[in-house]
Amino acid sequence: MWLLRYQFGLMTEIELCPDARHDPLRKSRRARIDKKGKGDGYSYRVPLGNPVVDVTVPELEGEKLDKAREAMTVAIRLEQANITYRRLGVHVASWFTDIVPNDATSLATVGGSFFWNSTPSQNVGGQIDALKNIGITLALNLDAQGQTAAIADLAPVFKFFKKQTIPAWIQSKLPAAIQANLV
Secondary structure (H helix, E strand, O other): OHHHHHHHOOOOEEEEEOOOOOOHHHHOEEEEOOOOOOOOOEEEEEEOOOOOOOOOHHHOOOHHHHHHHHHHHHHHHHHHHHHHHHHHOOOEEEEEOOOOOOOHHHHHOEEEEEOOOOOOOOOHHHHHHHHHHHHHHHHHHHHHOOOHHHHHHHHHHHHHOOHHHOOHHHHOOOOHHHHOOOO
8 A cells, every 4th residue: 555655646546455466556556537636536456465364253262363463463563653654754664575364473574665756855844854853852862871973973964954943942952063063
């Protein structure tokens, strides 16, 4: 799903296909549909691959249920990371490549990708803002831990951030090497 979201943007219609095995980037986009103002105007078929969990009602206790819970826990953690990155505007996603239902060890094989855009300034502002917040928090941690060499390595990153976008009360807490790099 994330591959398509980052490749095609806001999709008008999504059909989730549990049994499909096609290349999502090359064979998912379908016919144009007429829904003006809602997405890109196309329908997409998203191949879901094998299920992470596959249990029947009689199997809702015992070892099979425990294995299913383990697998679901791994899957939820990966998807939470994908959602967090999406909210931060960081266009990166991970997914499982060789799922065996109810087998958490099969979820150790993860694929992933980074997505970028050649349009000037596209996606950059939000990513810089997310990086700013991470950078500030990292700088404060490194300072509290007395890691001056790491602060010196981090400081040039702060040239990306406008001084007026950082509250004065937090600027005063930043190490001098960091403050010197704010523009």
